[in-house]
Amino acid sequence: MIKTSDLDVAYVAKLARLNLSDAETQLFQKQLGDVLKYADKLREVDVSHVEAAAHAVPIFNVFREDQPRDWLTAEQALSNAPRQANGLFIVTKVVE
Amino acid sequence: MTGKDLPALNIADLQALLCRREVSPLEVLDILRARIEDVDGTIDAYLSLDFEAAAKEAAKANVDLPLGGVPVAIKDIINIAGQPCTCASRILHGYRAPYDATVIRKLRTAGAIPFGKTNMDEFAMGSSTENSGVKLTRNPWDLSRVPGGSSGGSAAAVAADEAFGGLGTETGGSIRQPAALSGVVGVKPTYGRVSRFGVVAFASSLDQVGPLTKTVRDSALIMNAIAGHDPQETTSLNEPVPDYTAALGRDLRGIRLGLAKEYMIEGTDPQVKSAINAAVKHMNSLGGEIIDVSLPHTDYAIAVYYILATAEASANLARFDGVRYGHRAENPKDLLDHYGRTREEGFGPEVKRRIILGTYVLSSGYYDAYYLRAQKVRELIRHDFAKAFEKVDALISPTSPVPAFKLGERTDDPLQMYLADILTSPANLAGICGISLPCGFAKADKHQLPIGLQLLGKALDEARILQIAHAYEQSTDWHKARSPIAGTLGNA
Numbered sequence: 001m002i003k004t005s006d007l008d009v010a011y012v013a014k015l016a017r018l019n020l021s022d023a024e025t026q027l028f029q030k031q032l033g034d035v036l037k038y039a040d041k042l043r044e045v046d047v048s049h050v051e052a053a054a055h056a057v058p059i060f061n062v063f064r065e066d067q068p069r070d071w072l073t074a075e076q077a078l079s080n081a082p083r084q085a086n087g088l089f090i091v092t093k094v095v096e
Numbered sequence: 097m098t099g100k101d102l103p104a105l106n107i108a109d110l111q112a113l114l115c116r117r118e119v120s121p122l123e124v125l126d127i128l129r130a131r132i133e134d135v136d137g138t139i140d141a142y143l144s145l146d147f148e149a150a151a152k153e154a155a156k157a158n159v160d161l162p163l164g165g166v167p168v169a170i171k172d173i174i175n176i177a178g179q180p181c182t183c184a185s186r187i188l189h190g191y192r193a194p195y196d197a198t199v200i201r202k203l204r205t206a207g208a209i210p211f212g213k214t215n216m217d218e219f220a221m222g223s224s225t226e227n228s229g230v231k232l233t234r235n236p237w238d239l240s241r242v243p244g245g246s247s248g249g250s251a252a253a254v255a256a257d258e259a260f261g262g263l264g265t266e267t268g269g270s271i272r273q274p275a276a277l278s279g280v281v282g283v284k285p286t287y288g289r290v291s292r293f294g295v296v297a298f299a300s301s302l303d304q305v306g307p308l309t310k311t312v313r314d315s316a317l318i319m320n321a322i323a324g325h326d327p328q329e330t331t332s333l334n335e336p337v338p339d340y341t342a343a344l345g346r347d348l349r350g351i352r353l354g355l356a357k358e359y360m361i362e363g364t365d366p367q368v369k370s371a372i373n374a375a376v377k378h379m380n381s382l383g384g385e386i387i388d389v390s391l392p393h394t395d396y397a398i399a400v401y402y403i404l405a406t407a408e409a410s411a412n413l414a415r416f417d418g419v420r421y422g423h424r425a426e427n428p429k430d431l432l433d434h435y436g437r438t439r440e441e442g443f444g445p446e447v448k449r450r451i452i453l454g455t456y457v458l459s460s461g462y463y464d465a466y467y468l469r470a471q472k473v474r475e476l477i478r479h480d481f482a483k484a485f486e487k488v489d490a491l492i493s494p495t496s497p498v499p500a501f502k503l504g505e506r507t508d509d510p511l512q513m514y515l516a517d518i519l520t521s522p523a524n525l526a527g528i529c530g531i532s533l534p535c536g537f538a539k540a541d542k543h544q545l546p547i548g549l550q551l552l553g554k555a556l557d558e559a560r561i562l563q564i565a566h567a568y569e570q571s572t573d574w575h576k577a578r579s580p581i582a583g584t585l586g587n588a
Contacts (some may be wrong), residue, residue: 007456008313009452012456013452015459016439016451017436018435018436018443018451019439019440024445028448028449031510032453032456034321034511035453037509039402039403040401041396042399042403042466042470043532045393045396045476047473047476047530050475051472057287057333060525062330064327076195079194080190080420080422082418082421092430093430093431
């Protein structure tokens, strides 16, 4: 069995691209520690003979014809953009 | 019937009046608007209202359609073209939906008029609506208590007679649990029965849309409108949709009802226990056969649910990055600062907590111990139901082990809040259908608190659980009881 529950909230927050205050980090460390301790009960279950289920319904590989159809206009797609110009999203600088 | 009494009507009765041209869709909207102005300052069920757009719809409504001219309240996680869709989150403050969700398009096709968006736990994460980033919604039966959640706004609006019916969504019980706590009917359809296209995703292997209504028949009417295949959604089931009202009115002779001992959990409120026992006896007297069954993996459902749901949520909520829509942090110094602060400022505490948990259980080294193991136990839970449904047509239980709890009572202890989903989340994990309907009251500090009866059916057996629920409902008076604030109608 793999070792569990050495959760490091500050590290996981970096992975999640989510800044947390020191107070939040400490609080979540305690609260999620409790949740993970509770989740440890799953280790009692014998799952050696079970295949994992991604979801409850056996649907796989749903395809449609690759045909153009009417959808949002560029203007509609940009209508909620925090910043935009010339029909483009303006984003924070990505390259140096 | 005076205008003041109209908001008390259920959808079926309102539609009959509309159909007979005894009232017009515009008059209905005006009366509803006045009712909301009267009581929503107290209940706080709505986040936004658009009566101007609704009036345009009402002016051309075809009242001969099944839901013709009927205004419907919509949880603020479902996109309605031109209206806000905030998921009660700061990160979507100011967002306006550019298109209709499939369920909205289908409601419109059936003649219904979406007019307002209801409060919810932020991104549907919660069981009390207290995680809303906007405001608290109050339980119409006792204003010091929660309406349940996450679809608490829709449930409270229906219970307070400030909506004829509404749509909610659920991932682990977010329709059935607020239905139970607010004393209304709520249906969680089979996974894949109702399209989620245009519904903001929380946990994609679990999410479903369903009705919250005053009666079982109203839920059947809404199901008739919203169920069915959607080529725009890959998990949508391509199965025929029956007329869900067709089986209503049959009695329970020949129906086998399963009672699982694992669903009378430790800590069940004694008043809930006795209401459910009485309901079981009553169903038996209506001809239902009661059979003991076992769902041995029930105790693991919450752990499985919170691992899978948070894992999926952490992936789904990655799209809120401040690039294409929603909140963006001011003057980011680089891209990491842009992401980190945008999400810090935009998300509330419960959403952050779940993103952290979900990211952790998916992270390298822990995936097998948590996520993969949870998926396997999920399969065992699904197998429990499959075995039970070999012996019975439906399972019967409380919807929630306790009636509505006090505002603030559980907010400091996330694990306690998570345990509120213990009797509802197994059905989401198994992808089956369920319904909650009123079956009695608990007394607490002079207030009457509704108790919900849950019926679970196998996949695509909505017609059956609606039939059973209807037989029970029509032979009892629980659905006629009105919340105190609904009782103020016509007295003003």
